Amino acid sequence: MSTPDEGYGETIFSHADANEYERLQALSDALDPVTLSVLESLPSEVGPQWLELGAGNGSVARWMAERHPSVHVTGTDRSLRFLDPRGHDNLRFLCHDVTQDSFPDGSWDLIHARYLLCHLPERDYVHSATTRWLSPGGWLVLEEPALFPLHSARDDAYRRVSLGALEVLAQRLGTDCTDCALNLPIKSASLGLADISMQVTCPTITLGTPACTFWRLTLEHLKPAIAELPYVREEEVADVIDRLSQPGFLDLGMATITVTARKPCSGEPRDGSGAEEHRNGEQR
Template structure:
């Protein structure tokens, strides 16, 4: 999701190059985990899918290839990073989901990653998204759960994460909301609720560390407000080059649940089948 507060989406920084770097960094680090979750749902080639907050499009593109007999709607408030020509069954849609919706029963799979925690009406939007599922369809939501900044073993990271989390909170984001995701899905009337966690990694000598573009993009606002200094930013870049520096800044909580099958239709089909069997017996 392209999320840039104080806009409707909620992320810090408006620079297009920086935003693409941030989105692509996220994709490199978490796509494999996301794809594994969706594959475990026994995705079918004919499914109709909705990718909410499609960002730079990696999951939408993967879904389009995985569901060639279905369709994939890639929705985002900012579609400049999406390529509608990647697949014939891919439909890119510029949309603010806080204002727009879809017909009930439209999708076999709805996926959103790092989206709802930035939206003020997040609980209601999850409930609305559950209504867009077809019977038997899955809603998969992945959101960050930020660990307390003061628990980092590195004083510099304590300062950076405290500033980062404070700024997001000022723009209406809730970086601990994800803890309630499984219960919320159940309250929306969904069944087969399950969840998993993906530990975030900062440092460890990883090339193109995910957190560098995140902090760099937010840095101008954080520095302007006196929350961090230019020296902090330089020190962070240097720290990431140290293979002995490893921290766990957050956990991505992924939760998924299913819209129950229409039991009335199942019952009706069973009655019809029984009637057919009775007719065969009479004959």
């Protein structure tokens, strides 16, 4: 892949953009139910230092702090514009660029990141850094989008416009919605993580769903660049955006792959069998 033109948020998806709060809100409304149920299913003995990377509008970090008053939650992002810790004594937000700023090794008991690595050309470095930042026995939960359902979308213009949007992001930011998510389990294993599990969620894109609102706002944001692609006509982009705002549109959206993995304690067998015994009957 060629070198990307710009970083996430510099122009594309800047938090200063008029619709960016609404777009991130729709994203969190679409994804939070699965995220929260996965976090809820982690063993109850997870330690108290929790990190939410690329927190966006902060919905997951706020939920962590409210649901678990005894944990200390740190949410990070390159932009703190939408992040306000007020009302939660156990929550703080840090301006932190995950590709440049670090944390001490072993300092977090739970790290969660969602729709972050896909946008970072340094995704392999970040995956390995987060693994180092985990304490022994700590959990890593990564959630990333995968475009494969879009190839099966029945609406021809919607399919080309949607895949076109992802091509624009690949060219401009280095975003990878093809392999990044699907590679998470094997990369987690190669980093020495254990107890790896994967969940796949595929939304329906239809009026009234947050996934549809998120995708419509994403296409609107990228509209001029999509219209320059050789396989999309300018009027088709406007038409698809218009039809996503009307009743009757019904097709597949991007999947989300959720991968959960645990850093083994020292001396523990690599297959994580020690942890299985430890976890039996101790789900939250």
